[in-house]
Amino acid sequence: MAALEIDNVRKVFGGKTEVLKGINISIENGEFLILVGPSGCGKSTLMNSIAGLESITDGQIRIGGEDVSGRSPKDRDIAMVFQSYALYPSMNVRDNIAFGLEMRKVPKEDRLNEVNRVAKMLQIEHLLDRKPSQLSGGQRQRVAMGRALARKPKIYLFDEPLSNLDAKLRVEMRTEIKKLHQNLGTTIVYVTHDQIEAMTLADRIAVMKDGIVQQFGTPQEIYDEPANIFVAGFMGSPAMNFIPAPIQKEQGQLVAKVTTAGGQTYSLPLGKRGENLEKYEGRKVILGVRPERISEVNITEVEREDVVVVKTKTEIVEPTGPDTLIHITLNGVEVGCRVAPDSAVKAGEDMEFMVDLSKAVFFDSETEARI
């Protein structure tokens, strides 16, 4: 059964600012949903609407099949972790975690047992008597999670829970949250603007922009089959290359033409990826290729039909450790390529690249939608 259904939800602030413009999302029990999108796109507003902290203008929100649109937050059986943690400053950690149980009239003994269980799970037993002001950022984060976990609600909401932590701690907590989800099998809605967090944690991702869900799917779908240029550009780092390229027919096969900075023109065969492109013959489309699909020449793969070798001048060479990012120019736009560090040349020198089109995507240059 669907744990959470968001059905055509709209939210208008003050009668004029439409922040959510008809959101449709549905997730199953135990799924990990990530809402991702640029700042101001309405993620927090959607979270607050799910929690009941914000009323919705239109549409319906169902939890476990029941319409909760009109219910107050406390009657929705939801727990939320806030970006600022929102720990009660005057209470120690124990009381912070137990507060929700106390409000729900759980007997004192059960409350203490529950606090101890959660504290053990999150390894914060030694912090129980401290005030929030005596905790580090990472510890506060854990306590905030503990407070949410203590009540065993139907759904957990996380609004950018890791964005106030430093990079190292963020990666650690990310893993920990993933572990927690696997062990507890809870339904989680999680907001982030970090696309790596989105890819690593999610069962499903909803990519939002301007109050509209641009695409809703599994991480792999979002990554490999982005619905439009916005999604393609937002997910993945370094970002996907967008190369405007004319489509032509050569020997009965559709190809995309690319020209290097040196003036050399190559034909990239579209193969199976070009199935829907017949009607674009003779027109320009936007060819999307991720940097890892433009690499150094590799003997075993170069024979494939959907692989083309392109030789051109390298412009910028950026070593990142595990691989090196090289910038070249194709059809007048900058294109990033990801190569093995050993095969990288110096900036300004010529190098042969292998363009792998097996995962290439094409966008209409007018609508920016995927073809």
Added chain:
Amino acid sequence: MVNHHMAQRTWGFWINRGIIHALLISAALFYLLPLVVMLLTSFKTMDDIRAGNLISFPAEFVIEPWIKAWSSACTGVKCEGVGSYFFNSVQIVVPAVLISTALGAINGYVLTKWRFRGSELFFGLLLFGCFIPFQVVLLPMAQTLGWLGIANTTTGLVLVHVAYGVAFTTLFFRNFYVNIPSELVKAAQLDGAGFFKIFWRILLPISGPIIVVTIIWQTTQIWNDFLFGVVYGSGETQPITVALNNLVNTSTGVKEYNVHMAAAIIAGLPTLLVYVLAGKYFVRGLTAGSVKG
């Protein structure tokens, strides 16, 4: 080179320090001098006052002026001292301060955490209340107290001070709570707490600084009030400020400066005491913008 430079800095440092301290000390003396004169005078005999100058020490320390000021000096027709008026003031100040502070806290809580349509306008109008001069409300308020049947009563004076003070107390609490993250309230709502539970359990325990500020402010304002006291109080219910005025202005006989000074100090003591006891919280509360969560 380095040493020379350091020495120069030290010199400059001490000169600066000296100037700052000299300024501060003279300012302090300037403000303390009247109090010192009052204290000295209140322990002198009348002969001593006529003979000596203002800041000379009493030739003989006497406590009689204080006793007289408290229990037998004439304030108008009655000659019972200012003691009973002191308790009048206490009876006005304590409830008025507590009620106006409590209302201000609730108002501030609603205006920041439970905003409603028009709450900004409401706050604007309330703020306007801070700038209404006493004189403007005198007549309408007298009328209102008459209608309510509490003219010339302590209850009436309490009501006047609460009505007038709520604008200030609301302003204080509103500005304090606006810096407390609203997510605290959201988290408590999700935890199942209601309107008053959230106020009582989450916000009030961290409101210490602003409560102290408000109490000091209100206590000082209400204790020192003269105009409302003289207009809306009468005889039995008048506050000590009015009694002090009557005492000093009683025209029969010689002016007993020692008694007047003692009475004035008695009248000023509570506000002084409140500030000495809680003054550091006052300063801290005024400057502390937010509570880090």
